[in-house]
Every structure is written in C-alpha cells, then in structure tokens.
C-alpha cells in the first residue's frame with residue numbers, strides 16, 4: 001500500500017482551504033492501493049473533513065493530547081479529533097519535538113490514546129544534522145522507535161523525516177533514505193510481534209514532484225509526508241499520481 005500525506009502545518013485559512021479542497025478533488029480520486037491524507041490546522045478540521053472524506057481522502061490531526069478531556073488549555077484531545085472528522089493523527093513531528101518539548105515518554109502515551117479513540121497514529125522520527133554528523137542516526141531512530149516496546153502493536157504508520165531535510169529544500173539522498181528505512185523495518189520487526197499489522201514507512205523532508213519518483217523506487221519507501229509542496233494542490237495531486 002502507498003500513502004501520501006500533506007502536512008499543512010500552521011498555514012491556510014478557511015477560503016484558501018476550501019479552494020484547495022475543491023481543486024484537489026477535481027485532480028485525484030484515490031483508488032485501491034493508495035491512501036491519501038491531509039493534516040490541516042485544528043481550525044480547519046471540520047471544513048476539510050467535510051469536503052474530503054466523502055471523496056476517500058483521510059484527515060489527520062497534527063497533534064493530539066493523551067488525556068481525553070480536562071484542564072489542558074490550548075490542547076486538543078483524541079476524541080475531539082475524531083469528532084472533527086479525523087481518522088488519524090501525526091505524532092512526534094520534529095517541530096513538536098524541537099519547539100514544544102515533545103518527549104518519547106509523552107509520545108508513548110499519545111500513541112496509546114490514539115488507538116483507544118480509533119485514530120491511526122503517524123509517528124514521525126528523524127535525526128538532526130548534528131546527530132547525523134556525529135554518526136548517531138540509527139541510534140536516534142532506534143531510541144525514538146523504542147516507545148513501541150511499551151505501547152505494543154497496533155495500526156501505525158511511521159514517517160522517517162531527517163530534521164535537516166524538513167523545509168530546507170535539501171532532500172536526503174537515496175542511500176541515506178534506504179539505510180534508514182531498512183533499519184526502521186528491522187526495528188519494527190524486532191519490537192512488534194510478527195504477523196501483526198505491516199507498518200508502512202513514509203519518507204518526509206523536502207519531497208517534490210521532481211524528487212518523489214526516485215524515492216518511491218526504493219525498498220521500504222511506502223510514500224511520503226509532505227510539507228511545503230502540499231500547499232499547492234497541483235503539486236500535491238502530482239505526488240499522489242506518482243504514488244498511485
């Protein structure tokens with residue numbers, strides 16, 4: 001199965017999102033073998049899910065709190081994401097880890113909470129440039145994945161997103177992607193019982209229609225998590241077509 005997910009981050013308002021969705025549904029009609037998702041800001045979830053879910057496009061939250069409700073000002077819970085039309089949630093995006101202090105311990109709780117509320121977690125992992133330069137890439141990926149030893153198995157997608165490739169225009173090279181994805185697959189096989197759900201591993205980091213076909217040809221690359229290029233419906237539709 002192929003997966004292409006748009007991460008809109010903190011971009012777009014109502015009219016722009018509506019125009020995007022209207023344009024996108026005129027360009028793609030996801031069929032069997034491909035899952036397409038959009039992760040809009042919270043304020044746009046109702047609108048986007050209303051427009052896209054009837055067309056077979058999934059909607060993801062960009063984050064979710066582990067508690068179902070309570071005194072957590074500024075947060076949104078997993079049942080609230082479901083209520084707004086989400087079928088999944090991004091967890092552990094590097095911007096959440098870097099700027100909002102998201103820890104692996106918190107992420108283990110969030111993954112479990114997502115499952116409890118029937119949301120598909122898309123767990124994002126990746127090394128910083130400093131960690132890569134220090135030869136610690138696989139160690140860091142192993143550490144970030146180790147939360148699955150605590151959560152146990154469940155429906156899950158993983159995105160390998162080298163932090164230095166996100167929003168920089170500097171995509172990881174094929175050999176780097178291949179090494180990371182092979183390692184992630186081996187770790188998933190080690191951590192999760194065999195015969196359970198086959199986890200798709202997506203690549204993220206400056207994906208464009210120019211660079212995506214090469215990545216899709218690599219073993220263990222099931223698709224992409226796309227930031228910048230996902231804000232243009234023409235480019236995003238092109239990525240979906242390449243993966244189809």
Ligand code: PEP
Pocket residue numbers: 007009161165166167168169204205206207225226227228229
């Ligand atoms: C992302 O935000 O997950 C991402 C991969 O962004 P970009 O495609 O802009 O690098």
